[in-house]
Amino acid sequence: MRMLEMAVAIDQHHGFKPFSRSHKCRLQSFTQYDYNNILELTQTNLAHSLKQVAFDVANIHRSFSTPCLSLATNVEDEFDTKQRIEIIGGRGAPRVRALVVEVAIALASGVEPIPVSSGLGGAYFLPARNGDVIAVVKPVDEEPLAFNNPKGFAGLMLGQPGFKRSVRVGETGMRELAAYLLDHDGFAGVPPTAFVNISDVGFHVNDTTANTNTPYKIASLQRFVQHDFDSGELGSSSFSVASIHRIGIFDVRLLNLDRHAGNILVKKHERQENYGGEAAELVPIDHGLCLPEWLDDPYFEWLHWPQASVPFSEPEIEYICNLDPYKDAEILRTELPSLHESSIRVLILCTIFLKRAAVAGLSLADIGEMMTREFSGGEENLSVLETLSAKAKETVKKMVSDDDDETNERREEAEEDFEMFQFDIGSEDYFNDVVDFPQPLKNSPTNMSKPPKIPRLSSVKSMPGLHDASLSPLYEENDSEHDESDKKTIKENGCSRVDENKSEALTRSMSFSVQNCNCEPEGITFGDMNESEWEMFLEAFEELLPQTFEGTKGMGVKKRLGSSCEF
Numbered sequence: 001m002r003m004l005e006m007a008v009a010i011d012q013h014h015g016f017k018p019f020s021r022s023h024k025c026r027l028q029s030f031t032q033y034d035y036n037n038i039l040e041l042t043q044t045n046l047a048h049s050l051k052q053v054a055f056d057v058a059n060i061h062r063s064f065s066t067p068c069l070s071l072a073t074n075v076e077d078e079f080d081t082k083q084r085i086e087i088i089g090g091r092g093a094p095r096v097r098a099l100v101v102e103v104a105i106a107l108a109s110g111v112e113p114i115p116v117s118s119g120l121g122g123a124y125f126l127p128a129r130n131g132d133v134i135a136v137v138k139p140v141d142e143e144p145l146a147f148n149n150p151k152g153f154a155g156l157m158l159g160q161p162g163f164k165r166s167v168r169v170g171e172t173g174m175r176e177l178a179a180y181l182l183d184h185d186g187f188a189g190v191p192p193t194a195f196v197n198i199s200d201v202g203f204h205v206n207d208t209t210a211n212t213n214t215p216y217k218i219a220s221l222q223r224f225v226q227h228d229f230d231s232g233e234l235g236s237s238s239f240s241v242a243s244i245h246r247i248g249i250f251d252v253r254l255l256n257l258d259r260h261a262g263n264i265l266v267k268k269h270e271r272q273e274n275y276g277g278e279a280a281e282l283v284p285i286d287h288g289l290c291l292p293e294w295l296d297d298p299y300f301e302w303l304h305w306p307q308a309s310v311p312f313s314e315p316e317i318e319y320i321c322n323l324d325p326y327k328d329a330e331i332l333r334t335e336l337p338s339l340h341e342s343s344i345r346v347l348i349l350c351t352i353f354l355k356r357a358a359v360a361g362l363s364l365a366d367i368g369e370m371m372t373r374e375f376s377g378g379e380e381n382l383s384v385l386e387t388l389s390a391k392a393k394e395t396v397k398k399m400v401s402d403d404d405d406e407t408n409e410r411r412e413e414a415e416e417d418f419e420m421f422q423f424d425i426g427s428e429d430y431f432n433d434v435v436d437f438p439q440p441l442k443n444s445p446t447n448m449s450k451p452p453k454i455p456r457l458s459s460v461k462s463m464p465g466l467h468d469a470s471l472s473p474l475y476e477e478n479d480s481e482h483d484e485s486d487k488k489t490i491k492e493n494g495c496s497r498v499d500e501n502k503s504e505a506l507t508r509s510m511s512f513s514v515q516n517c518n519c520e521p522e523g524i525t526f527g528d529m530n531e532s533e534w535e536m537f538l539e540a541f542e543e544l545l546p547q548t549f550e551g552t553k554g555m556g557v558k559k560r561l562g563s564s565c566e567f
């Protein structure tokens with residue numbers, strides 16, 4: 001009832017005539033309400049009736065800036081003040097706060113999570129007080145293979161190679177957030193997602209006596225989307241070209257390894273203009289297996305759908321052209337400091353590949369085909385993208401070794417010159433001679449640091465917020481700020497710290513151990529190149545593209561469609 005009062009007060013403030021028809025509609029959708037309005041109201045002191053609301057708004061406001069969302073209320077008897085939810089990642093992303101406030105209220109009112117039976121990982125629907133499901137929570141320690149997985153796929157510690165070896169156990173949750181952060185302007189329609197620390201309100205633990213158990217869990221939190229089907233339950237002919245292209249473009253950028261039919265929810269719409277058939281809105285979910293640490297084999301369900309072979313529209317080309325992989329990389333480095341640089345480089349490469357391919361006139365199907373490995377004669381062959389990347393890496397290797405040879409030659413010459421110089425120093429001609437000392441080469445490859453290894457995790461500290469040191473010289477500079485024990489951990493792990501403040505919450509909360517893990521890449525990786533080599537690699541890669549695209553145009557269509565194409 002107090003929620004209703006609050007809604008009425010807010011809506012009056014926004015000019016709704018209380019309990020008019022339009023206002024009733026408004027109230028029905030109150031759960032969708034942008035709770036920022038509540039904060040606004042508090043500040044303008046309009047909230048006479050809000051004094052009675054079911055939680056302390058001021059406290060929530062304070063909590064956002066801390067950013068812990070405390071649920072202290074004025075009515076302790078009605079609400080459980082112990083339940084907490086803390087945003088670890090995605091605080092500034094659109095509609096995330098509103099989602100978290102709703103969940104906080106739900107937790108405080110004592111709702112229990114409902115385990116989701118489908119999927120391999122532990123996932124829970126969180127209902128609001130009125131029973132409507134508002135969010136999906138996926139704790140990282142319940143991911144497939146993680147130690148608290150409730151579906152019989154447990155056994156590994158966080159940080160070990162996961163179900164897909166290029167994504168470590170415990171690291172799918174942060175990728176759910178990465179996907180949301182990269183879905184600019186809601187282009188693909190990824191539901192609002194956050195990375196949170198949430199009270200354990202009945203989530204699963206396999207061994208209740210284990211010292212890895214905590215009263216809270218790190219989890220991804222996603223807005224629940226009402227839907228009628230998943231795309232596997234409906235023929236793809238019901239889907240518009242644009243809706244499939246939007247998801248496809250997104251999957252290509254993030255190299256999604258897991259776009260199966262169940263991960264596309266379908267909201268049925270009434271018949272719409274511009275579409276031949278029954279239109280349906282597609283909502284992509286489950287992005288835990290995006291952004292692998294190396295070029296792994298993606299799975300694109302849409303690759304088999306005829307719409308993927310329709311050329312991109314002008315607005316789609318424009319969207320693709322406006323993508324900026326370096327800005328995207330910065331977003332991830334800032335918001336998710338624990339995401340490995342090798343994964344960020346996968347994003348950069350795939351985005352460049354998409355941009356260049358789209359401009360060259362390739363279709364989504366062509367592009368997806370080139371990224372996917374092919375099975376023939378019982379063998380798995382490298383994808384076109386992998387082959388290109390391998391070639392470009394070879395080029396870099398050759399350039400570096402040529403430069404090394406040149407530098408060695410010059411060094412030898414210098415040594416000889418120096419000997420001559422020492423020899424000549426006593427001679428008569430000494431002061432008349434101009435001695436030509438070899439100068440160090442500018443940007444000489446020998447000045448580059450040794451190619452880094454993929455980061456190895458050996459302690460809980462290494463997981464959140466620690467990166468591969470040699471990939472990020474910038475981060476190394478911060479090391480002086482940290483205490484000796486931190487340095488020791490960093491040194492032992494071959495990692496350096498990115499941003500302690502950003503990752504502190506996560507670090508603090510992860511009291512279970514992260515397994516020492518040697519994740520040797522099983523594919524083309526980009527984490528083994530230093531900055532200069534990476535730049536050289538991208539140049540070499542881009543140079544290879546035009547020729548490759550020439551022979552590829554329409555390949556996707558021919559392979560999959562044969563002659564007919566109906567949708």
Ligand SMILES: Nc1ncnc2c1ncn2[C@@H]1O[C@H](COP(=O)(O)OP(=O)(O)OP(=O)(O)O)[C@@H](O)[C@H]1O
Pocket residue numbers: 116118119120121122123136191222223224225226258262263265285286288
């Ligand atoms: N945002 C959402 N809105 C509505 N339903 C959702 C949402 N996210 C997940 N679900 C439901 O929960 C189920 C399990 O979620 P999800 O597929 O993300 O879990 P998973 O364990 O990672 O699955 P998988 O084994 O397929 O990778 C989905 O099949 C879907 O029915």
